[in-house]
Amino acid sequence: MILEVADIRIKPGQQAPFEKAVQFGLDTVIAKSEGFRGYQVRHSVESPDRYVLMLEWDTLEDHTIKFRSSPAFAEWRSIVADFFAQPPFTEHFDLALSSAEKVE
Template sequence: MILELADIRIQPGKQAEFDAAIQRGVADVISKAKGFSGFKVHKGIESPERYVLTILWKTLENHTMDFRESPAFAEWRAIIGPFFAVPPTVEHFSLLAESE
């Protein structure tokens, strides 16, 4: 399992609109992608324009190739991209350890 972590900074004052857009984008687009296994969205408390989106993919290629090279990626970016203050930082992680 691969964890995608996206650090997203949006334009000030757009939180309510972005909250709805990111949830719609995940439900309507990403959740249908090959290898998608779940997600979480966290909102910043000290930095209300900051969001952390984590998505579980079965393989790295499910995200980097199957999804990002598909028309669905453009659809996803059309939903959430207008809110970005700067391009998001996206990295991938493999699990080292976890609690029971």
């Protein structure tokens, strides 16, 4: 599994409509994408215009090739892009350690 982490800065005062748009886009567009497993959206306590979007994908290619080259990517961006104060910074991660895994 691959974790996509997008660090998102939105325009000031847009938290409620942004969260509504993200929920809509995740549930109607991204959730239908091949290899998509789930998501979390975190809102910064210290920086009210900052969010971290964490998406789980089966493989890196499910996100970077299949989703990003599909019409769904343009649809997703059309839902959320107007809220961005700057382009999101995105990285992908493999699981190295977890509290759910016990070393014996």
